[in-house]
Amino acid sequence: MNKLLFFLFPLLLVLTGCPKDKEKDPEPAKPAAAVAGTYTLSAFRYSDSDGTTNLPTLPTTINGRTVSGTVVLTQVSGQDAKVSLKLTLKITGQQDAVIDIDEIGVEGSGPYTLKLDGQSVGSVDGNTCTFSVSETDQQGQHVELSFTGRK
Template identity: 35%
Template sequence: MKKMVLFLVFVLTLTACKKETDIKPTPALADKFAGSYQLNSFRFTGGGTELDLPTLPVSGNGQSVSGAVTLVKVAGAKLALELVIKATGANDYKLQLENLEVKQIGAEYGLFSNNQRIADVDGTALIFNVSETDPTTKETIAVAFVARR
């Protein structure tokens, strides 16, 4: 759990400045992609911990794991993302990201945090994939998931 919190801190402090000249924020795009998505897969690696759930929801032996992602329009082309993973007998895990910007790149759409593309979205699916390396410890933490409406 501490590794996931550490990852959240990394994501919230991303400072990448990758510039793409054909990126255009459009306020109406936030409306198009806002809504609820069911988590279909989830992967986390970091600090010697690896969690790979290639198919969700999953259940067996009286245990179940499921999840959901909600995109909420904040203002203009900005969205907030909340990921919630539920597991039998455990506290819900929540990851919240604020001020994500929806941008169109050619025929594709992406979610950006501080000009770094962290997800692709098309109205029916959300594909999230972020990895970050701590410059002092050289530890890489990665989170990836797929969610569908």
């Protein structure tokens, strides 16, 4: 029995004395890098003094023309919490309509909040990006833009 204990004791020390390899917690994603990517538009709305375009489901076909679009969020170089936004609306047989918005702030750690000039204008949660902004331009025209996109 003593021989067995003499043999098992060092073995127990070796087995219990070695620390287990712990997996390191992943580094939290930089907000801009976490939301960057291409989102396919699933809904779009634009309104100004000339009228309103409301497309609650995309892609869609209107008068034989397919309407679809994308939103690309790109991390601003050297900025962990800023993205630029490029919205492209495609209509078969017409030139693409493009809207660029620079310097959109990204806050949080999921869901992320999108901010423009300090105001919350949208969110990114997993694979869904929502955005809504309204403003009055220099000519006094009220403009509204909102969309939803999915990765």
